[in-house]
Amino acid sequence: MRIGELSKRTGVSPRSLRYYEEQGLLTSSRSGAGQRHYSDAEVQRVSLIRRLFDAGMSSRVIATVLPCVETPSDPGVVELAFATMTRERDRIDADIARLIETRDALDELIRGNSRHRAELSTAPEPVARST
Template identity: 85%
Template sequence: MRIGELSKRTGVSPRSLRYYEEQGLLTSARSDAGQRHYSDAEVERVSLIRQLFAAGMSSRVIASVLPCVETPSDPGVTESAFVTMTRERDRIDADIADLIETRDALDVLIRINRRHWAELSTARKPMTPAA
């Protein structure tokens, strides 16, 4: 399939697909006219690349992990990918802990804000004149 079809099937822009190729994350065959052609397997690979980017990995880190997908029986590749993946998982765990801490601090501010608004709304109620 050509780059436009891969783009449609994956939801990734042709520009991003070209970037993936420049970074060594994706490969294509070239026609005589120089057009990129991708196999059906590249759809799944692009999906994996997107997930890894969404997890905050850089293209450099992704490039170091992907050989594990290509040659899963190579112990050297598998071990290197394992080390990289566990390091990235630890980084993500730290990011999650930071986000939880930030969310908890925001919850405190929200509670304070609610109390403040409640106090303001009761202070604004007009007093009824005594008869």
């Protein structure tokens, strides 16, 4: 199938598909006219690549993990993929912890602002001076 068909079947833009190829995440064959052609198996591969991007992985990390899909019986590849995914999960956990700290700080600011707003709403209006 050509790039437009793969794009339609996966919901991934042709531009992104070309990027995946540039990064070594996806392969295609070329016609005599230079058009990209993909196998049906690439639909599942693109779906996996999307899920990995959605999980916050970079194309560099994804390139490390994908060989596990291609050669699942190679212990070295499996171990490398496991170590990479574990590192990524730890990175995401650290990001989540930082976001929770940031949210908690913002919640404190919101509580302070709410108290201040309440004080302002009960304060008497200033008396206008006449000149």
